[in-house]
Amino acid sequence: MERFILLILVFVGSFLAAVNCTPPSETWTCETTTNYPQAVCEVPSCTFAIKSHIRNEYDAAFTYMYMASYFAQDTIDRPGLAKFLFEAASEERGHAIQMLDYLNLRGIKLDGLDYNFNSSWIPADLTYQTALEKAINMEITVTDLIYNVVTSCGIDYHAADVFTNPILDEQHDGVRKLQGAYRTYLDMKTGQGASGMAFAEYVFDRKLLSGEI
Numbered sequence: 366m367e368r369f370i371l372l373i374l375v376f377v378g379s380f381l382a383a384v385n386c387t388p389p390s391e392t393w394t395c396e397t398t399t400n401y402p403q404a405v406c407e408v409p410s411c412t413f414a415i416k417s418h419i420r421n422e423y424d425a426a427f428t429y430m431y432m433a434s435y436f437a438q439d440t441i442d443r444p445g446l447a448k449f450l451f452e453a454a455s456e457e458r459g460h461a462i463q464m465l466d467y468l469n470l471r472g473i474k475l476d477g478l479d480y481n482f483n484s485s486w487i488p489a490d491l492t493y494q495t496a497l498e499k500a501i502n503m504e505i506t507v508t509d510l511i512y513n514v515v516t517s518c519g520i521d522y523h524a525a526d527v528f529t530n531p532i533l534d535e536q537h538d539g540v541r542k543l544q545g546a547y548r549t550y551l552d553m554k555t556g557q558g559a560s561g562m563a564f565a566e567y568v569f570d571r572k573l574l575s576g577e578i
């Protein structure tokens with residue numbers, strides 16, 4: 366009988382602990398309030414890492430959008446690359462929204478989000494090859510930065526899991542596809558020799574537009 370009562374006390378105790386959101390360790394913060402909705406536990410370093418990283422997603426989105434607009438101009442006219450870059454911009458914007466949604470899911474206040482786009486890196490004479498290289502470098506950098514977020518969220522299993530899959534999975538998939546496309550681009554260009562490079566680029570772009578690459 367005593368054992369039974371003890372079990373009930375342990376059960377009720379653990380239930381109350383969950384409801385009151387007792388921090389699993391001193392690294393966690395937890396607002397103890399009777400107001401509703403109540404704040405759920407969070408790891409401040411993880412929250413900071415996520416909020417900071419959203420800026421990188423916005424930067425990538427704006428950079429892709431800028432490059433897409435550049436190649437969509439009638440003076441450049443590379444609709445394949447423009448379409449690819451506009452889609453990549455939507456994807457990055459989608460990642461930022463996904464992360465904002467995640468903070469909202471966890472009941473984390475969306476304050477301190479102040480993002481400005483920095484376009485100083487974009488050269489005036491952007492070439493097809495430079496744009497592809499920029500895209501690859503940007504994706505690899507963002508992938509590395511997401512690993513930092515996962516590290517910062519290490520003890521917050523839920524956040525670490527969300528940022529590992531699907532987010533990291535998509536990043537690696539994106540990097541792989543871009544690297545492959547870049548390889549194809551170089552092969553087509555060098556295969557045509559100096560005089561046929563512009564034509565090779567045109568053909569590559571049509572393949573990108575049709576979804577063949």
Ligand SMILES: [Fe+2]
Nearest residue numbers: 422457460507
């Ligand atoms: Fe992204």
